[in-house]
Amino acid sequence: MREYRRLARLACKGQAMTNSYTWVQWNSHKKRYDTVLAACCLLYIIVFVGMSYVVHQGEHALSIMVVLIRAFSTLAIVLLHIILCIGPMSRFTSLVSPLLYNRRHLGVTMFVAALIHSGLVILYYGGFGIRAPLPAVVDGYASFATISGFPFEIFGLAALLILFTMAATSHDFWLAFLSARSWKILHMMIYPCYGLIVLHVFFGILQSEQHPLYGRMMILGVGLVTTLHLVAGLAERKRDAQGLAADSNWVDIGEVTNFQEGCGAVICLRDQERVAVFRHGDGLSALSNVCAHQGGPLGEGQIVDGCVTCPWHGYQYLPGNGQSPPPYHEKVPTYELRIDGTRVMLNPVPNEPGLAVKAALIPAGNETGDA
Amino acid sequence: MNLSSPENGKPDFYVGYLPTPPSHRRFLLLMIPALCIALVLVAMALAGRQRDPGATLVQSGEIESWSGTVFVDPYPMIITDDNTIHLVMGIGKFGVRDRVDEFDGVRCTVEGWRLMRSDRRGIQLALEPDAIRRDQSGKDAVSKPDLGVGEPVRLIGEIVDGKCFIGAMKPGDGKAHKACAILCIDGGLPPLFASIKPDDFETLPLVRVNGKAELTGGLLRLAGEPVVVEGILRSVGGLAVLDTTPEQVRRWVPSDDESRS
């Protein structure tokens, strides 16, 4: 990944750096994350395979290929649920930040599990016959009018194509190439993909494995993902609805002492983008709350080494101009602030991204917000 | 949970390239084992509830040989000296009709691997050209068994491919296996009828549509899913044949008078 923020952080200290793309810029956290992830996946597969042969032994034993097909498919579904829960959970607690930080690796791992599942299915069920394996599986029959005859493999294949597109464009090169907005829209395809996977399961294995546990677990998973998204979404919407009216030139955003040294504060403005306000030393600066990387909430970040640092992946911006420190090019809009007595006033009209704005100086005697 | 770090009063702030703050470290130390336990429980629950694919025997490794009389219809088979009927099937998803045609009614030796599910036996014919050859023992061929007039039946179950269901794949039935069943039957493997009634599973009759043990067109698409079949069930010795027509096979619907479960 284009993991240059650490280098940018060093840049803030005047150290040398590079902004070139590499396949993955490893750091110790990513190594630990991937090690734990690989170990968990391996553990799951081993337990699934082992349990399959504990339950049905000897002449009743399942074919190993069937067991592997099921092990990888269920692993992919479990990982997908974890991936989908991390986002809304991060709205409730910053403790899940370590999971969010490297979520792309989780996504790619999930895609690999789904790919292995599909490859085994195509080879095992579609191979060794009179037709080519892929058409034999997805076009071997079709009776769209019935549940029992519905070609559920089509849903799985469509989901796999979406997962492939997302995994292939997960690198920051594509984020820059496609623009953050288009990239985000592309990666929101995870939700239709999830729907396709639910349909794949419903029209597929739930039609032949009739133990109620499978249906119940799927309902539980869908319920959990839906509930978390609804609760998080409604809370965010409520926050926006209770935002400050931005109908005058200057909006009162609170007492100077409300702003803590080195920390961000998110200001919600009704019908407008949120604003991130940071206190750094004697000054207060305001930037768009939307990180130029993947739209992370800058106002939930902190000042690290003099730079506003995004809580999601650590991209950094100079508080005075919303620009990433050289040689990086990301910019976010800035806002003007002024201080009236002890009140902080915000001009709700955003400036061009990267436009330098003087920090609003905090009058002496208002240091309560200092740590 | 209090996320403030004691030194500066600022909330703990996690960034991947910085040292992990204490609260996040504590959370990870709890979460990772919890996640592992959850994964183990989920894997055990999902794997442990898979349905029993049934008892089958699949031989691998050493090639075995059988001697007896070969018949091509209704499906290639060999009746061995102990009067057991073995359906002869190819490697992969292919039938063997082209290899056995010339041996109809002839006493032969057949080499391959054994497949078995209850009374239904099969042989996966080895690839060598002489895996089926005339038997040199001098014994006489037996005559083809007479299936008799049979009795009319109405069965609910699934048309499966004879190779997977009797052991080549486990499970070799159900929705997930449907595409494979179609490919197998289309490739010349025998269509068998697996009834939902456990007692009928012993029989696993060969499905013969208009006199041929083949499924084509719309009927082929019904393989691997619940169907209702009407026809004449004839059986003799270990051989059972369900004679039917395309009009007598239809998709099972919940309103049918017998439940699947």
Ligand code: FES
């Ligand atoms: S650093 Fe990725 S969203 Fe801000």
